[in-house]
Amino acid sequence: MIKLSKLMILTVIAALILSACNTNSAGQQEEKKEVNLLFNFATSSLDPNVDTSYVSLRAGITETLIHLNDETLEIEPWLAESWTSEDGQTWTIKLREDVTFQNGNPMDGAAVKASLERAMEDSAAIKNALRIESIEADGYTLTVKTTMPFPEFPSELVHPNTSIIDVTQTDFVNKPIGTGPFAVSSFTPGTAVDLTRYDEYWNGAAKLEAAKFSFNEDANARSLALESGGADIVFRPEVESLEQLEAIEGVTVESTSTFRVHQMTMNLEREVLQDLNVRKAIDALIDRESIVDTILKGHAEVANGPFPSTFTFAPDYPEKETGLESARKYLEAAGYEVVDGVMEKDGEPLALTMLTYSARADLPLIAQVFQSDAGQLGIEVTLQQIEIPEEYMAANRDWDLTTYSNLTAPRGDAGYYLNATYHPDGALNFSGADDDKVTALIDELNMTVGQQERSDIAEEIARYVDEQVYNSFILHPNTLVAYNSDKVENWVTSRSEYYMLTNELDVK
Template sequence: MNNKFKCLLTAMLGAALLLSGCGSDTGKTAKEEGKVFHYGTMAYGPAMQNASTDPHDTYCGWSTVRYGVGETLFKFDNEMNVQPWLAESYEQVDDNTLKIKLRDDITFSNGKKVTGEAVKACLEDLIKRNDRAPHDLKIDNITADGQTVTIHSAEKVPAMINYLADPYGAIIDMEAGIKDKIAVGTGPYVAVKVDDQGIELTKNEHYWGQTKPKMDKIIVRSITDGDSLSMAMQSGELDAVQGLPYASLPNFQDTSKYKISSTATSRVYQAAMNFKTPALQDDRVRKAIAMALDKDKFVNVLLNGNGVAATGAFPDTTPYGKGLNGPKYDPEQAKALLKEAGYTETNSDGYITKDGQPLTLRWLTYTSRQELPLLAEYAQSALKDIGIKLDVNATDNYKDFLKRGEYDIYAQAIVTAPTGDPEYYLMSKIYSNQPYNNGYYSNPQVDAMIDQLHNTFDRNQRNDLAIRIQQQILNDDAVLYASFLKMSFVMKKNVTGFAAHPSDYYEITPELDMQ
């Protein structure tokens, strides 16, 4: 009787549990949490720095905007044209003065209205704490009157509205402050937890936009191992991923299960020659290195076609990236140039020597972008073919080596047109003595053209100057441009409103939904 009673009780409890699930989609846990979106990415910026959604902290603004926490005064459309976002309109009063009229219906996620004074306070903190914004914006003073903000720059800044679309320009509530690395923005989602492992977000109940956020919770996970990212997507643990290894993409071609959104971006994989390295002060050596690499092979074979071979700093789909002539793949001519430079002997290992010393160069890069180790491996093989020994240092501590100058070639992935304008890259990476000019390249003619670009408002003239500057960089063999990233999002078939954008900024938007 006792055993029969136990069996009966078990059956009754099972039935009760079954009935309790009737009428709900996913049971009690899902009912409590609502609609949850699980997103895995290899490109979670702060995981490589100090995790934060404070846009004024180095490059943390990328996470602020990418994951829907903050929005900027201006944004880019799919053709990278700048458009008002939190701004309603703007007026270039004179060469040094920009007047911006804010929308009147914006609120922060805490329900507080976004006013001219709030924007003024945010921008003043930006230029006080960010390492790039002061140099970009050249702001002298800011005034606010109701919903109008007037920015006066110390000199002409023709690309001001483009710079204000950079993620560091995300508008946050300065009175609320930064608590637990969380900023209060205007976006469709609110960060509730931020650390090196990822970020957790909830719906912004005060979102001002016409399209309201559809997800109740979003969990962004930083997964820097490509195989782990792929397996998590295949197992159903994740709803969408960004940054899958190219070899994994064929696993997601089943359109009954998955969708893929891809777009070409201005993220270029480049290698800057260190002009402090004696051997690289000889242009023949730099040119030989450039001629030894077959960019088409790198893109089509090593990247499985998930990229575009580069000539200059900007894609030729942009008006300031057309008509450039760079070094062509020609290993025999590369060998001839090295011989002309005095490397006439070869040691027992097959490497060329000069005065008895082999030509050995240090290639510095990092691993968080899967293309960079592939580029380093390919460069090592290609340069060996022309007799140059390449010692590769692929490390996430690359900044320490940069500070100490312990490298001869520095390869990185960088978005060259984050503001939809060429000046940002040319001023920060090419202009003499700039902190991000990692090759220590200096050409007075190039500096003069960048100065002219900085003072030119006419769009056609700016494009022409940018092309001329890039051509001189290529003539000097100062930077080797390998390829541009083709970014792909892989998602479950039921995910909608989630698409790759050429700016590499906008990911979590109000349109995101799961059917």
Template sequence: MPKIRLICFLILSMFIFSGCGSDSETADSGEKVFRYGTTAYGVEMGNTGLNPHSDYSGWSAVRYGVGETLFKFNDKMELEPWLAAGYEQLDDYTVKITLKDGIKFSSGRALDGQAVKQCLEHLIAVHDRAPGDLKIQEITADGQTVTIKSAEKVPALLNYLSDPYGAIIDMDYGITDERNVAGTGPFIATKISDTEIELKKNPNYWNGNVGMDKVIVTEIIDGDTLTMAMQSGELDAVQGLPYASLKLFRDSDRYRISTTDTSRCFFAQLNLENPILQDYNVRRAIAMSIDKKSFTDNLLHGNGSAAVGAFPSNFAFGNESVTAPEFNLQEAKNLLAKSGWNDTDGDGYVDKNGQKLTIRWLTYPGRQELPLLAEAAQATLKQAGIEVIVNNTANQQDFLDRGEWDIFASAFVTAPTGDPEYFFTTHCLKNSAKNRGHYYNEELEQLAQQLHAEFDPHKRAELAVKMQQIILDDCAFIFASHLKMSFVMKSNVTGFAAHPSDYYEITAALNYN
């Protein structure tokens, strides 16, 4: 390891971990302390603090056991009650939610309909995404019930309320200058900064005994430092290790790894403003020249699953329901030849009318998987006769705005609320904000309207499958891999598991033997 990284680790240990106490000190004090290092908390993620009504800080509130939502997702990403006892759909625009009895905020206030009403009204008044998702027109409260009326049909309303921005907090307690809140979760924050959160047990938690007395969540963005901190025993668990480091822990009985597929997908959009990419044969040839299995098995060291469509196999509308062009370099060459692209000068790349087939591949370094995907695609597309020029830049938006790209590869959580509509409305429709390649399909637009008005989850899944198949058949989007979320922990840690939603981490069940 370079000397500078060793120095960084030693400094980090002195400033972060020295105040946490060793295992023996924990034993002497009688406190159970859990030390957690993660790359997923910090200013760059927009999730510092615990105020769910600000940016993505709701993810931190829910992840770290301070806030809870009315409903939550199980391991199959199906909705189930959490703070709510149940609901009744009064009509296409109105839902009545009944709350569980006996729940209190950490402030001591009882959870009731009025508290939920206050919280949600503040949310839609100040949040950037929630108003557009929820489309709430009116909220009324009566005892342990809250009734929400939407301005238009929102079949996925309960899913949206399960987004971490929907964590219910006590608005009478308010939001402190330190960005702390009073939630209903098993933990209460005692200290908050842009790089660390300290939590203590909520002694009056409503949903069972809380296993840990104290939790310390620390942002560590350097992969080597994170790895060394786990190896040295300074941390009890980590999230975000470099893939190459995972093998250090996989075969040791000192550690345990929890892994699950998530809906974070690494995928490419094709720029249909480029006349060359308006040729279906060229698009399909590109799709057939990307070796997804090799990418996930070799470059991701098995920490991803090869994608077919937008959603992983553990979703009802996931991979197993759709088909996409398979990796086949010879067939890709045949398709290019059908459209007049042949290697006439023997340089290894196909050309047509004196023009080499060159693709500008735009991506960014913020996700460690994306530069690896660019590298893999560049190698296999070269074998098909297509030159790929990679632009891996943190300023990707500038190139998108100027249209200086042919393929844009990015990472996106395609179903953050367990519902398929979100991906299509953000990326695939005529007016989608992230439809960067100006893709358009009339049948897709019509199915999207049906999906927006359909309440039955099984019918929504069927529509999602049809819509995925359309964009896959058009070869306007190429889905490479679904991220596998991995938590590494000491072997004595229990109640700490990766979840496909990427929302739930620190819970009352967290403990160690």
């Protein structure tokens, strides 16, 4: 008993000592400066070169060579100090010389070369986007040659999947070593990544000592987490909860226009969707105004095409016929008729499989509305929930339609979306579009320098794919963020949705 008592006393003393270490001179407990951000997409990997949730960049673990200015929509230096090219094909990139990885290793030319080559090796999408033929490193200078003249090459280096990491540290899934203000402390796939401040960060140590980047794909649960204090910042809270959140003292809700579009991706490899009139019928069935008003509660803009109307390369589209009767007319032109309440052709009913996913809570609701409207014409639409849309659509062709959300101009330029979505080699070409006219126009766009000239070509492409209805565009949603403004300082809701946990983020 005496030995046990001594042990208990020592334990208490140790606890008091630890407590004293966290107590200020006034005897008050000091709280660690940290925040918990709750994101709407879960990830099982932090690998910055392949993770489509871009968690490593958003969480401040990694950075790219070039940064997008959210206000001017122009690219600017980040890990790269400058970039030049005389012919649009051979590029000289000067790197910052004061950057180290979170393990203390220098971020020199050799390290960046290795990182970019690793990204291209592991991601076909990045290889196709960058079009790099060769990279040479000399000290803190890179010489990059692309496979063809590519004036917009620097803007591709904004993409989160081009994040620079130390490839000598190979646990990319659980602990990538980047150059950002926060290093990975621990990672629980599908749940959260715990972060700690990297004191030697080149742009000034973060104001926060630590942070947590958590995941929950349930929009209602995210809203409740903010209400209960379980989260300090919530990305895309439930739309229905916004008024309730705004009524809470100390909670700020921000609704910011962005470069995103909610679209209906069409699988052009399916025979039924190879008929333009069927695609036009599907497009006519989408009640965009009603969806914006009822599902998004006005926090969106009706989409006429992939690009928001504020962009110079967003064309004026001809007015479309919409509604049930217009859809019926297109289907009749395609040879369909209603028999005993079923839309059919040559005795075969028109039945469609539509994919959707819950990480964006409005998409399943949009899918349900479409299913209901299609049912009024005798079209059977089967809804199928998936988890990671990019992975499923790329690996499977057993679907007809997908409610999908995509950033269309995250670098303030049309080239990214048009290359990714409509070029045969595009990383996001899930529809399987392979149109010689579109491909030739995109190749021409890639070699064009002037902004007005680029806008003219982009408009022509956008109008053409709209005529062909290769995809249907529903709305441009606002980015919704709610946070505890009594605690959080210097939060910025970025239009690109790329930059979240920064070295400037702080708590009061």
